[in-house]
Each structure stands twice: as C-alpha cells, then as structure tokens.
Amino acid sequence: MENPVILQTFYWEMNTGKYAEEYPEEANLWNLLAERAEEISEAGFDLLWFPPANKGAGGVKDVGYGTYDLWDLGEFEQKGSQRTKYGTKEELLKAVEELHKYDLKLLYDAVLDHRMGADEKEKVKLKDCSEAEVWTKFNFPGRGDKYSSLKFDWNCFDGTDWNEITKEQKKMLFDSKEWDDSFDEDFLMGANLDYQNQAVREDTINWGKWIINEIGFDGFRFDASKHVDNSMIHDFITETDKSTDKELFYIGEAWINDVDTLVDYLEAIDHPKLHVFDFPLRERFIELMHGNLDMRWLGAKGLVNRKGYKHRAITFIENHDTERDTANEYGTEAVAQRKFQAYCYILMRKDGVPKVFWKDYHNFGLKEVIDKLIEARKKFAYGEAFESESNDKDTYSYIRSGDQDHPGSGLVMMITKHENGEIIEKTVNSGKANTEYYDYTGNIEEKVKTDSDANGQFKVKGNAEKGFSIWVPVES
Structure with missing residues (x-):
C-alpha cells in the first residue's frame, strides 16, 4: 500500500x-x-x-x-x-x-x-468471601457446538458488575481469580474474560x-x-x-x-x-x-x-x-x-x-x-517532509519535496486558524526552484511561482471554513 x-x-x-x-x-x-x-x-x-x-x-x-x-x-x-x-x-x-x-x-x-447477554445466571463465591448471583452462563443455543464447543460459565471470567441477589451494580472479583495483567484497569464492563484460563x-x-x-x-x-x-x-x-x-x-x-x-x-x-x-x-x-x-x-x-x-x-x-x-x-x-x-x-x-x-x-x-x-x-504527498520557517501561532505550513518515483509530486500544505477573512500570505521554501504551483483544493485561484531559491509567496484563506490549501506543481 x-x-x-x-x-x-x-x-x-x-x-x-x-x-x-x-x-x-x-x-x-x-x-x-x-x-x-x-x-x-x-x-x-x-x-x-x-x-x-x-x-x-x-x-x-x-x-x-x-x-x-x-x-x-x-x-x-x-x-x-x-x-x-x-x-x-x-x-x-x-x-x-x-x-x-x-x-x-x-x-x-x-x-x-468482555461478554454480555448471558443465557443463565449462577451463584458464585466472591473474593471477599460473600456470595453473588451473576449472569455468566453462555450456552449459545442457536449455534450449539459449531465452530467451537466451549460454553462459558463463571470459570471463564474474572468478574462482573451485577449481583442479582442485591440488585446492585458494582465491580466484583470472583473467588480464586485475579484481574488480568492489562495496561489499564482490567475490568471495563459486562462479564470480564479471564485470559489466564x-x-x-x-x-x-x-x-x-x-x-x-x-x-x-x-x-x-x-x-x-x-x-x-x-x-x-x-x-x-x-x-x-x-x-x-x-x-x-x-x-x-x-x-x-x-x-x-x-x-x-x-x-x-x-x-x-x-x-x-x-x-x-x-x-x-x-x-x-x-x-x-x-x-x-x-x-x-x-x-x-x-x-x-x-x-x-x-x-x-x-x-x-x-x-x-x-x-x-x-x-x-x-x-x-x-x-x-x-x-x-x-x-x-x-x-x-x-x-x-x-x-x-x-x-x-x-x-x-x-x-x-x-x-x-x-x-x-511524496518525498522528504519538513516544516516551514514561516510557521507562526496562527498559520502552519508543511512541505513534501516530491521524489523521482512520482513525477510531478511534492506539495506545500497550509492550514490556518485565522478568522479575519483576509488572505494570509507566507514566504515558504517548497524545495523546488522556478516551479509554478496551484491550490489543489481550489480555495485560492491564482498561481504561485517559486524563485531560484525555491521560495514562493504561498497563500491561504483566513477563515474557518476554507482555511486550508494544498499547493502542488502545475503539470509541465
């Protein structure tokens, strides 16, 4: 790709x-x-x-x-x-x-x-030695044993968050279980799968x-x-x-x-x-x-x-x-x-x-x-990439130099947060000397030509709706 x-x-x-x-x-x-x-x-x-x-x-x-x-x-x-x-x-x-x-x-x-929508509930002992009635039995009656014969019960999970006995929603860890070694908190929702199983x-x-x-x-x-x-x-x-x-x-x-x-x-x-x-x-x-x-x-x-x-x-x-x-x-x-x-x-x-x-x-x-x-x-969008020295707190320009494998490639991308309604103009070095560019987005109509040092006066509209331009070389 x-x-x-x-x-x-x-x-x-x-x-x-x-x-x-x-x-x-x-x-x-x-x-x-x-x-x-x-x-x-x-x-x-x-x-x-x-x-x-x-x-x-x-x-x-x-x-x-x-x-x-x-x-x-x-x-x-x-x-x-x-x-x-x-x-x-x-x-x-x-x-x-x-x-x-x-x-x-x-x-x-x-x-x-996690899994949700269990077919049956079962009574389990919790880590704190109390008891809960939880929805953890998955029988998959429509599928049966096709593709997989594994049926889930509480042994397949570390814990869940609903106790039918108390009608209370809270995170519960099952007896003999430990939460898995995840980067953030292991329990998120539903019946939490036990990957130590x-x-x-x-x-x-x-x-x-x-x-x-x-x-x-x-x-x-x-x-x-x-x-x-x-x-x-x-x-x-x-x-x-x-x-x-x-x-x-x-x-x-x-x-x-x-x-x-x-x-x-x-x-x-x-x-x-x-x-x-x-x-x-x-x-x-x-x-x-x-x-x-x-x-x-x-x-x-x-x-x-x-x-x-x-x-x-x-x-x-x-x-x-x-x-x-x-x-x-x-x-x-x-x-x-x-x-x-x-x-x-x-x-x-x-x-x-x-x-x-x-x-x-x-x-x-x-x-x-x-x-x-x-x-x-x-x-x-090919070739080396670099930031423009003209970047300021309101307007950002990004350059792709183009490469030989993609003739005519290279670009100057400008985006702004200005809302003054004016045309923002920046001196940007495109990496291509004496090259004519046009705005591929159509937001700016006139063309720009770079000088012998590859500098050009590139522009972008100062409004939220059209404050973006992609300047690309005119086909020779």
Whole structure:
C-alpha cells in the first residue's frame, strides 16, 4: 500500500432515528459496502474498518460491542434474530469477496474484553468471601457446538458488575481469580474474560485465525485494548499473523491522550506490528477547533511525530465514540470546526496512517472535499517532509519535496486558524526552484511561482471554513 488511507465504515447511530430515514441503504451495511466497492477503491481508500460483525446481546440493535457470541456472524437464530445489525453471514462473505476484488484490505473490530447477554445466571463465591448471583452462563443455543464447543460459565471470567441477589451494580472479583495483567484497569464492563484460563485464550485465538483464514479479513482493530490482558494481545497478533501468508494489519484502541503513556502502552504489548490510534494528536485538533492551538508546534504533536513510533500512529479526527448525537459519555468534544484543516494535516503527513470517519464522509457532506484531499495525498504527498520557517501561532505550513518515483509530486500544505477573512500570505521554501504551483483544493485561484531559491509567496484563506490549501506543481 502506498500512502494508505483507512475508511471507518460505520458510526454509532447508523440505521437509527433520522439516519434510518435519510440513509435507508445503511440498514444493510454489508450489501452497501459490496455495492460501493469500486467507488470506495477509486476514492483512494486502502483499508476498511468494519464494525464488530458478530452477534451482540442486543441482537439487531446491537452496534456490536455488547459481544454475545464471537462465532455467530449472523448465521444463527440467537438473541432474537439470525442477522446482526449489519446483515447476515452470507451477506458479509459476499461483501468480503467483492471488496477484495478491488484490492481493499478489511479490518475486523475485535471485542475481546468482555461478554454480555448471558443465557443463565449462577451463584458464585466472591473474593471477599460473600456470595453473588451473576449472569455468566453462555450456552449459545442457536449455534450449539459449531465452530467451537466451549460454553462459558463463571470459570471463564474474572468478574462482573451485577449481583442479582442485591440488585446492585458494582465491580466484583470472583473467588480464586485475579484481574488480568492489562495496561489499564482490567475490568471495563459486562462479564470480564479471564485470559489466564487457557481454554478461553485458545478459543479466542482460534476464532482470530478463523476470521482471517476462513472469513477472509486482513487484520484487526482491538476494541478497548488497554483493558485486555497485554500478553493476550501480543499472542493474538503473533498467532493470527503466522497462520497466514497475508500481510496483516493490527490497530489497538488504547484511549490514551498522553504521548509518553501511549508509548508505554506499545512497549507493554511489545509487538512491532501493533499500531495505535493517535488520541494525543486528536486532542490538539480540539484545541485547533477552539482557536487555542499554537500552530508553531503542531509539527511536534502526537504519536505521529514521536521519533521511533511515527509509523505506528493511526491518525484520525473522529470515530464512533468521539462523535455522537447524544451527550458524549467519554468526556470529549467532537471536532465541529476546522475539520478540513485537521484532515489536511493527517492526509498530507509523511508518517502515520490516516483514517476517515464514515459520518464525516457520507452524512455530514464532507465527501467531495475529503476525496480531493485523498487525491492530493495519492498524487503529490511524496518525498522528504519538513516544516516551514514561516510557521507562526496562527498559520502552519508543511512541505513534501516530491521524489523521482512520482513525477510531478511534492506539495506545500497550509492550514490556518485565522478568522479575519483576509488572505494570509507566507514566504515558504517548497524545495523546488522556478516551479509554478496551484491550490489543489481550489480555495485560492491564482498561481504561485517559486524563485531560484525555491521560495514562493504561498497563500491561504483566513477563515474557518476554507482555511486550508494544498499547493502542488502545475503539470509541465
């Protein structure tokens, strides 16, 4: 993959409320992705992040994170339906086949932390010597023993958070158990899987191999990975990776806003193939939205700019958790302004793999501009990268020098937080002498020509809506 781009193919409210009315085609996501395979590929995307495709406790209403049965991909009558929110297993397989025809790589969202929607409850002794009645028996009546004969009871879990005896919700550790060795607190929600239990560990890894080798996916995004046992994440990557000749791709969702701590997480997992979402960089985009970011230092922010870890960063602006219509339970804001400036930044950068959010792309009317930015990335974002000496607290410029393998490549990217309505002009060294440039975004109409020292008077509009420009060489 050259200058890869990820498309997240879902959002939290998909096929609910006003979205179900305005975008009825999203009711059958697997079919929709198959229909749009060629369009997605032609737009320049390389990897698609799928939602959890397995049966959740909420059946057809479950976004996928309330995992009930990993092995049920919409094949069995369980939790009130055969299909999942997104379709049936048969439709999923057809989508995988169709998307692969266009060389798209597919990432499965693996929820490995917990299980929900147990079929029965059982009485257990807790670590504090009290007793609880808990929902921990999973019989999988619709699937039976197909694919896996493992049935879950309390021995498969470290603890849970609901006691039927007291009708009380609190974190409970079972007797004879210890929380797993996760980077952050092991317990997150539901019935917490015990990865010190070898049967649970083997079943989960076998499922991962099945997803890759039988269902056809090309990698995983690990949900809430900092709450899952560190050695389990490491071994899951190792074992699934060596089970295939395909080049697999792995992303961990470690929601950590500090770069040093995010690096510590990568070191704890200790696997070179694991990428992580660059949450620290996204925090800077929130500052940019509010006009509080000092643009002079933007080129040093986030994991994507940390030496030794730049290639491990997945850069993004929004996902299904950060951008919701209802009050955000995660204590973060959605990036509602200067979003194109943020997309410019991640898509033109030499390092990191940028991700585009479906809701931005299809529901918020940003597709046309994002397509243009991806085009610029694919055509021009090559060669060495460097910051402009003209950068100040309000305006940031980033240069790609171009290379011989991509004739006509190279660019000057400018983004600003100015709102004065004026044209901001900066002397920028593009690395290309006596070269004429034009703004690929169309926000600035006139051309710019560099002098014999490669300096040119590059411009960007001083407003939030169009305060971004990508200057590229005029074709000779």
